[in-house]
Amino acid sequence: MNRKIDIIRSLTYRLIKDFYLLPTKTDEISSLLSNTYVTLARKFKNMSYIIKLIDGDSLEYENILEDIEKTKNLILSSKQSLRPIAVSYFFMFSDETFSFNKSNLSSSLQYINKEKADISVTFVNSDTCEVYTEDRSNSLQANILIFAKEEYEKIFHPEYKIYTEEDIMLLIKDIYEKTTAPKSITPTKLNTFSITKIFILINVIIFILGLVLKEIAGGRDILFEYGAQQNLLVTHNYQLWRLITSMFLHADFLHLISNAYFLFVCGEIVEKFLGRTKFVIIYLVTGLAGNLLSLILLDQGTYSLGASGACLGLGGVILYLILNKKSEFRKHFRNMTSFAFIILFNVFYGFLLPGSNINNWAHLGGFIAGILMALFFA
Numbered sequence: 001m002n003r004k005i006d007i008i009r010s011l012t013y014r015l016i017k018d019f020y021l022l023p024t025k026t027d028e029i030s031s032l033l034s035n036t037y038v039t040l041a042r043k044f045k046n047m048s049y050i051i052k053l054i055d056g057d058s059l060e061y062e063n064i065l066e067d068i069e070k071t072k073n074l075i076l077s078s079k080q081s082l083r084p085i086a087v088s089y090f091f092m093f094s095d096e097t098f099s100f101n102k103s104n105l106s107s108s109l110q111y112i113n114k115e116k117a118d119i120s121v122t123f124v125n126s127d128t129c130e131v132y133t134e135d136r137s138n139s140l141q142a143n144i145l146i147f148a149k150e151e152y153e154k155i156f157h158p159e160y161k162i163y164t165e166e167d168i169m170l171l172i173k174d175i176y177e178k179t180t181a182p183k184s185i186t187p188t189k190l191n192t193f194s195i196t197k198i199f200i201l202i203n204v205i206i207f208i209l210g211l212v213l214k215e216i217a218g219g220r221d222i223l224f225e226y227g228a229q230q231n232l233l234v235t236h237n238y239q240l241w242r243l244i245t246s247m248f249l250h251a252d253f254l255h256l257i258s259n260a261y262f263l264f265v266c267g268e269i270v271e272k273f274l275g276r277t278k279f280v281i282i283y284l285v286t287g288l289a290g291n292l293l294s295l296i297l298l299d300q301g302t303y304s305l306g307a308s309g310a311c312l313g314l315g316g317v318i319l320y321l322i323l324n325k326k327s328e329f330r331k332h333f334r335n336m337t338s339f340a341f342i343i344l345f346n347v348f349y350g351f352l353l354p355g356s357n358i359n360n361w362a363h364l365g366g367f368i369a370g371i372l373m374a375l376f377f378a
Contacts (some may be wrong), residue, residue: 003128004055004092005036007164011053011090012038013163016171021051023172034174049086056091064101065108069290088120102132103154107179115172150292189355193318196267199283200260203307206248216348222248231295243295247287249305251357259307262346267312273321279314286369293365304359309366315343316370317377343367 021040036055041048056064068089075085084297086192093101102123123132210223229246234237271279290309295355296301320341347367350358 001267004057007092007124007126008036008038008053009165009168010054010163012040013168013171015040015051016168016175020175021049022175023185027037049088049356050085050305051088053090053092054092056093056302057097061101061104064105066110068105068119075119076157086120088122089124090124092124092126095125098123098128098130104292107258194268194271195279196264196271197220199267200263203250203260204246207253210249224305228303228305229291229295229324231298232300234295243288243291243328244284246291246305247307247310248286250307251305255306259311262311263307263314266311266318266343270317272315274377282313282317282370282377285373286310286316286366287311289369290359290362290366294359294361297361304362306359306362309361309362309365311364312343312347313370313373315346316367317371317374319343320371 001277019042020125021042023040036058036098038052038053041050046065053371054064057065062169069085075087091101091105105121105123120133124130211223213222214220227242227245227249230239234242250259267279267283270282274282287307287310290313291304294304294309298304319340347363348360350356350360350363
């Protein structure tokens, strides 16, 4: 079997299955399986995305340039509409033609992209597995190409399933027949409301309520007295509710804002990937785990409050996804290394500030619990 045909069929199957990239019309399905030139497309938000998988050796060089020129004109004309177009090419060449085409097509693309045509191109040497990308694309385009390149690298593993025309046709038929096919590239689309934003709103409301009660009580902090985690009261007076209520209290406005921002960023990701129910469980369990660890390791006279343990628990879940679900995660987020660094920095930076009021053990406990919860759920 022709290696490039295997590559094109397998990439076609995976892009249809994972990104819902489909032929734009039902009558194009048969031409989609021509084996040497496959075009898939989908609409997402305010953009239309097209990816072309092409056996470059099956076309004359002039025909490739003509195709790219037509694509450029299509893209430029679409910029006048409400739904602009972005196109990604995935060319496969033999070792004999790879260097020539890569060099000359790259030069042509540099000229074409000066006109602000949103075209990105990946060149693949189907004999040596060398991959080269001319990427001037937006986020989703780049993520599709990253996914395609990762799938390409897996294809030659002995255990990788090579998909056939029949597999592709059955998959397309199944998707067209489903009335509830996903309409978003994210695993869970939040159609009605976001639990993350509700948790943020709860924290804000409680903070404002605390200020109002403090004003009414002549400076006495009622919520702190009855809600903060005071270790002595928890262990000796069995006021166990403080392990939960302290997660919704904050010392000052800066404390609230920093936790709310971290919760917004990490919470939205976890909620989209794992769903609302699992998000709520993770948030409460990791926050409780952080408070329990600080209860065990800190002095009896210690008090603490804040959502940091729960927030770092969400960070632990995301770090697990980054390290163990890389290909799925890259479809949605590009700067994974930077994101992982920010999470780890927030976990450990307090240990570098001796004498600070940061509850490092709550951070660490929530973070570790988050990783364990991810192992259980993800």
